[in-house]
Amino acid sequence: MSAPLLSVERLGVRFGGLVALSGVSIDVQAGSIHAVIGPNGAGKSTLLNVITGIYQASEGRVLFDGERIDGEPPSRINRRGVARTFQNTELFGEMSALENVLVGLDRHFACGIASGAIHGAAWRRSEAAARARAAELLDQVGLAGDEHVEAAALPFGKQRRLEIARALATRPRLLLLDEPAAGLRAAEIDALNAILLDLRARHGMTILLIDHVMALVMKISDRISVLNFGQKIAEGVPDEVRRSPEVIKAYLGEKASHAVGS
């Protein structure tokens, strides 16, 4: 097996006396869809926030492509090739869908300040190219036709997909999705699945997603890690995880695990 694209090593995060994560190690292989599941409060979002630099690790380290990224500011981590979406969506609400994606494309279609100040030829070229690329990305997540709708005015399912387009605009090698299926209807979850599988198949994208919607996770994940109370309690392919008594106990309670186990 080749070196993992993302390596979380013995990660611990404490907020004062509260232990949010403790000794968690997870390897994400390049080109795979890896899910982290667990009940509410298991530390899933904390894990994502540490990987993207929003929280600091108390112990352990995070390696991306063999280099340490923990402790770096979020913008630097994004520039290395790690992009994310947010659980409750963090769109630029007053901007159109297209402009949201343009922010993600910012550094890839940059023109100088001088050309921007006089709206010169370099500005016109880079702006036109960026807009064309942004429209492509919107199309890729099924938002063609919504380019000029204000982000805050989009229905929730579309906001979710706009976040994915915006994250893809930064040209990541690793895409982190924070509960992408929460609040979505079944049909929307199927559409989301299709987008994620397509991303991996056509662009070789590595995806790490956290969720507790089993339908999404079991169907598309290559590998699943399970967190409970800040610790990793199981890991494996979907079928192994589904049958793990530890996981059943965490999700359904002590009694149910005896019932299933017997």
Added chain:
Amino acid sequence: MSTRPALVILASAIGLAALVAAPAMLAEFHLFQLCLVAGTALVVLGLVVVTGFAGQLSLAQSAFVALGGYGSAILATAWGVPLWLGIPLVSIVVALLGYVLGLMTLRVAGHYLALATMAVTAIVQLALIHSDSITGGAAGMPVPPFEILGRQLQTGGELYWVIVPVTAALFLVVHNLNRSRIGRAFAAIRQSETAAEAMGLNVLRYKAAAFGASGFLGAVGGGLLAPLSSYLDPAAFGITQTVYFLAIAVVGGMMSPLGAVIGSAVFVLLPDFLQAFQSYLGLVFALLLLVFIVLRPTGLASLNPFRRGGEGT
């Protein structure tokens, strides 16, 4: 849609013609007023960038104006550096100071940032009052005339040819940059710092740059207003004045460079039309400010018929 660019070009042409023709048609007093509007608009433009576009509430604008005015006047009287050279030099230095002040946003935000920037205004004013030997202290100092190409520009009609073109040029630059990736980044930061940072934008650097721009524009405005009034009085650069600039920005409109011009025109010209209310002017402005905050928080500029819909940031 297709008639809009034509309308904008027509309006710009009429505006330009009016600005070029004004000195020949207006009396000295009115030209002086126009210069005052333009200089004030430059100062407020700085506030539009930092508070309107980038969303960082700043009360340091008076300090930048004071540094621009005093800095170029002192360079001229003590070292003989002419104002046409001194104003840009001082403004660049003030821009750097603004940038450093902006780095402070790493530690303070929101109301605390407003208080911290207000403290900067208070400190600069105190420093001016207590440096008698170079600033003239509480009594203030005279400003040498604006000399260029062997001519001395002193009246409103003469300074008009410097202040108005400089304001117009910087207005255009700000307008264009706001419609480029810079403006988009500012808008993104204003709406969600977390998301902007996660998209790879160095939020701290952008916020510091916004403060740098507000420092530059404030200092150029202060540097140009100084020879117009021909005298610098430290009492005119305090916290009251900084709030006055903020009020102009709110009434004119924070989200548009045009707001700075419209707001300045209202606040500079209104007193002339309200001679009878002279002693109640403060009250009139306060009511105006309240009315706008409650009824039209986007300011007068949002009534602009040429504004493009949807693409505004």
